[in-house]
Amino acid sequence: MSSQEKIKNKSPKKINYYKLIMTIVMTFTGLVMIIPFFWMLSTSFKSPAEIFEYPIQWIPSTFNLGPHERVWFGEFSFFTYYWNSIKIAVIGTAGATFIGAMAAYGFARIPFKGRNGLFVLYLMMMMVPPQVLFVPKFIMFDFAGIYNTHWALILPTIFTIIGVFYMRQFFLTIPHAISESAFIDGAGHFRIFFQIFLPLAKPAIATFAILDFSWNWNNYEDALVFLISEHLFTVPLGLDNFVMEFSVDYAGMMAAATASVLPIVLIFIIGQRYIIEGVASSAVKG
Amino acid sequence: MKWMKRQQMIGYLFILPSIIGVSIFFLFPLLFSLVLSFTNWSGPSGRGTEFIGMENFQRILGDEVFRQAFFNNFLYLIHVPIAVFLGFLVAVFLNRSVYMKNALRAVFFLPYLISPIAIGFVWMLLFHPSEGPINVMLMSLGVDNPPGWLSSTGSSMYAIIIMSAWQIMGFNIIIYLAALQGVPRELEEACSMDGAKKWQITRYVTFPFVSPITLFLLIIGVANAFKNFGLIQAVTGGGPGNSTTILPLYVYQTAFRYYELGYASTIAIILFLVIFAITLLQWLGQKKWVHY
Amino acid sequence: MYFQIFGVYFFFFVLEKLFLLSSRKDLYFFTRFEKLFRVGGSALNSGGYRKITKKGDVHMLSMKKTGFVSVLGMSLVLTACGGDDTGGDNDDGVTTLHFWGGVPAENGPQEVVDEWNENNPDVQVEYSRYVNDDEGNMRVNTALQTGESIDILKSHSPNHLEQRVDSDFLLDLADYAGEFDIEGSVGPAAERWKMNDTYYAVPTNTNALFIMLNEDALEENGLEVPETWTWEEVAEYANELGSDFPYGYAIDHDTIHGIIQNALIDDGFVDENGESNLDHPNVREGLALYYDMMHEDGVMPVLSEQVATNMQPEQMFIDGEVGMYQAGAWRLRMLNDLDEYPRDFNVAFAPYPHFEGQSMPAHHVEDAMSIVAETDHPEEAWEFIEWYANEGMIHLAPGGRVPASEDGPAEEARELIVEGAEDTYNLDSLNSVYEIENTEMIVDPPYQVLDNITQELEMFFLGNNDLDTTIERMVNFHNDYLERNR
Structure with a gap:
């Protein structure tokens, strides 16, 4: 019996009571937090006149499936957009997580000359406003021949700075004792990285992967500027189809936006297991 | 000595792939825009671009929109510590003291994923000056002249701050949740047996433990506050007047609406220096409160 | 402004102090924690560490697997992404x-x-x-x-x-x-x-500019559909209709600068000396008129409120909440669509107004x-x-x-633009809008100037700046711009 359970057994009622109240409070807060999501969902079933009604109709008077039909079976190939988005997000995230974790380990645990200076340079690069990167990036991509290919979106995301920074910070919270004992046992950095840090940092890696996936998935501006051919379009570009000339088809757009959120939520639910499981199941806590 | 050298080599090896990519995709473009900031590049193709020395920098001094955006940006920064603090609290509660953990976590993460258009739309309704729930509540609490929120220059930035804090909280919560998994239960339990109260444990054990992550969130938050403007663009477009214009929005307009890319680069360089200075301060200040 | 900056600094200051004050206690708990950890770590060194390694091995395997899969994936994508041919000619001469x-x-x-x-x-x-x-x-x-x-x-x-x-x-x-x-x-x-x-x-x-009128309401108030009219008359109509509608008159918020373009239709944005013309008496008159309509008479939505509450004047016009709506032919698609946007009144059309003694704006x-x-x-x-x-x-x-x-085929097109809802329009008035005379072309100022005008107008209609300040600021900005681009 672990010590935690002991505490529970000592005064089960008190803790449960507290937990129950907190659950209610948090549920309520959570529901407030996702009001925009409800709006998105309910708007996707509305007729145009109903969208701007005030006070808001949270439940549409008639469930109009038209917008969802427009998304999936209309003249736009949302299945293609989806496939493209998945391709870009999966490759980009896998690459970023791996390369980022490696660099993070280097910065966190290997003392080499100029490490701090280099890291500050990294932080500096993270501060560059993305708006100024467009023109030079475009010139480079055009030169390298990857303009209007998915590589124009994938390559820059693989070399993540925020990921390096985040995972470095997380690695720093892993006690030195663990890697030191492995070091004494004769393990090299590569072994320590693969066999100890990667499993130990599962929560961080899963978290970063989820976030990076959502950033890649929602990357609108790069896709807009660097992709021209329709068969290469991604889901966020697909949302533009619902921007009419002088108005916005809010119902259609929100139907598409709902469809676009689902994969990330799915990834989150899958990835969450690793976030939580992480340390709890390993022996670190001992 | 040889061993040290080998260590160094391995260190470089670990960061090499990242370094190469970062140089290509970040360092080079940054240097490029540094050069641009001394030119009069205008128009999409930059035909007839010339070096004009410090002219752009002089122009900034007299640019009222820049000045206003600059100050707005500092005010806007407030949302970062607020969101970090609230994110930490929610994460701590979500981590231990609730049922239905998984579902609740997903709920708190969701706002971070929703399209800015939907967010903007709903918040505009919430902030409605006369009929919005926020002002109705304020008035029933006895506030006679509730702020006009988005429709007045005095309060629009505060409305934006509330929205932004709300939006990035989901991100902070998720990051904190992962970090909290590393906090050893035994330690907390040992403290609680010593008679420490729950909030004391949170304050003196949990918080120091995740302080590197807090630093990360603060730095990232500040950087993003100077980089992203999606929500502002969707809600106010910088108005009314220039009351919610922040620097990245101004850079964007100057670059891709007015196509004064030389001048936009100049603003961006200044912007970059400002964020960097703040980050450096945070970085140097970390010794006081970040525990590794 | 300085107060706000000070506020930010103060916030950070307090935050920092909070951290500092507690740092000693932090340290205390932290050292305790580290000790605890070391003890736990060494005690379990034999069993625990191996356990990690074992798990690590499994993980290693899965890492290898994912590594392989991602390499495979990349090579697949490499071939799939391989450029897109946007070239002009096909082999068959097409x-x-x-x-x-x-x-x-x-x-x-x-x-x-x-x-x-x-x-x-x-x-x-x-x-x-x-x-x-x-x-x-x-x-x-x-x-x-x-x-x-x-x-x-x-x-x-x-x-x-x-x-x-x-x-x-x-x-x-x-x-x-x-x-x-x-x-x-x-x-x-x-x-x-x-x-x-x-x-x-x-x-x-040809994109006709016009003002849409709720014809039923006009008739009830005994108002004629105007064939030409000045801004003064627009305001009069708006006031008459203001009693029947929440707003007598509304425009799309992003066309607010239209009144200035209209005011300068004959004299232009720049005078013969190359200086800004934004202090033209017509500009003054037009802005004062809009201001009164918003604040004195309350027959037009206040600009900033319209933006902040996402007001949709076209929807409000269709719903019978706005009596007159300044728009153009581009809105006809929406008005024709009686299924999605049902309305229970007829629409008449009046040409875009003009200033006393000035030309009417030509259709774009x-x-x-x-x-x-x-x-x-x-x-x-x-x-x-x-x-x-x-x-x-x-x-x-x-x-x-x-x-x-x-x-x-202009004639044919003029029939098609109202197809499907012909019976709900006053077609004579639409035709006469297309036949207006004495017109002059509207000039589009550069975006920098246009955006500045919009911002200054927002401040003006909010009541933050008075008319003189507004005009002075617009003129200064415009002159700076002209100076820079001479």
């Missing part, structure tokens, strides 16, 4: 022209292109739609720079066209137009698109078509443009577009 425009394909362009493709098997046109906002136009400019993805481009604002002309993206149409006299067939309104004394684009669409000619400089097929592109301007345009009529070229 020329493909890429045509970009801001009108959604289903609003007409697809039909135009389909008809052309059917009759011209050798020259096939593919339509791509871009969203006509800042980002969308930036995408167009980027694509133009690579030079191979667009052959024919439709620009939707003279400002955008100017940027493209200055960047040498487009061809001078004088070399291709031949018989087709742009100014002759479109009329003087075409000059809005004239650059460097020549045309790089043919405007194809828009949708200017250009040949992209990098195209391999300029002749074919011109052929398509000419056909589009004259015959193809008919497919865009249901969206309110009437051909600008006098050889185009």
